[in-house]
Amino acid sequence: MKTASPPLVAPLVAPLVYVKLVFVTLFWGGTFIAGHIVAHALPVMTAAALRFAVAVALLLLVAWRREGGLPRLSRQQLLATAVLGLTGIFLYNLCFFGALGQMPAGRAALFIALNPVVTALAAAMLLRERLSAVKWLGIALAFAGAAIVITRGDPVAALHDISQSVGLGELLMLCAISSWAAYTLVGKSALKGLSPIAATTYAALWGLLFLTIGAAGSSAAVDWSTIGWQVWLGLGYLGAFGTVLGFVWYYEGVKAIGASRTAVFNNLVPVFGISLAALLLGEQVLASMVAGGVMVAAGVTLTNR
Structure with missing residues (x-):
């Protein structure tokens, strides 16, 4: 009696998940470019509120399609x-x-690699x-590695004049990482x-x-x-790709290959962030950013083992 051949669908699942996870990190790397455009055109609170107005609308649709709606919460x-x-969301x-x-x-994107470590x-x-x-x-x-990035490759000199290396932007990114932790x-x-x-949908509703x-x-x-189409496009990208689609595909990865293996893909976020910033915004890529970024990625990999 001839035995049935194994299904051909299963082996294709894992490669598709890996492709999706690479795109997730590409989407998240792109949030720094879209965020840069939006942040220079709108007040901070307004920009964040509009981002999550888009995200909440799409998350509610995803919750309804995948889970039949949102459950009632306990206190x-x-x-x-x-x-x-x-x-x-808010902070x-x-x-x-x-x-x-x-x-x-691109410099801000490198900071985000510290999230798993913090x-x-x-x-x-x-x-x-x-x-x-x-x-x-x-x-x-x-x-x-983060110290090399923050001080532009000269930590010793930065100790003498810390204000020249650590400005308001760097402090805000450190606060962002702490909020995410x-x-x-x-x-x-x-x-x-x-x-x-x-x-996530309830958190986004509260945050909004x-x-x-x-x-x-x-x-x-x-x-x-006076708000141009680039700003509206950036807000749509942040809400749809940077928040909703990135979240859904990321958790598909966690479900398929596990949290630890999925988390390693986060090391690609600063790579895409720096590359896109150089390509689309014409930002300079410093040697200290590359060296520090490699050290941060190695440290994150060790921490996630």
Whole structure:
């Protein structure tokens, strides 16, 4: 009796997931270019609120198509998603757009590579999660690389005049990374009983509420007739590709190949960010950015092992 041949569909799943994850990092690298354009045309609060107006509309559609809508929240879940909205949406985007208004997009993209390292360090300090010697080495290597990027390759000189190396943009990006670390840690408890799509949609709704309240004053002063198509295109990109499609495909990767293997792809975000900034914005790529970026990527890889 002839045995049935195995299905041909399964082997094609993993390569498709890897392709999607590369595109996710491309989308996220592009957010620095779109954010740079938007941040120089609109007030910070207004820009962030418009981004998440687009994102919330699409997330609600995704939640309805994939899960039949949003579940009713318990009081604890309501509080947890509100904290997610405050940290990962409101504070992160406030710092993100603020930083891009002060510094080059490619330089800002390098900072974002520190996210997994700062999150691991915060988990060790606040949640008492144990870190191995290899992870501590990774953290030290990543922060050493970040110091090279921040000081433009001269950490010793920066100690004598720190204001010349660390400006408002750098401080805002460090605050953005800290906000995202808080979002990630709170998300561990918020996701209990909630799907990633539901938790993210509720967080985005809370974040949009906070941002809309904050943008009420600044939005009234905007001369909307002077806002060009590039800004509207940037906002659409940030909401659709940088937020919704990136999120959905990223969690498809987590489901298919696991969180650790998926997280390694985050190392491509600064690569795409720097490349796109040089190509589209004409920004200069410094040797210190390349050297520091490689060290940060190596440190993140060790920390994620």
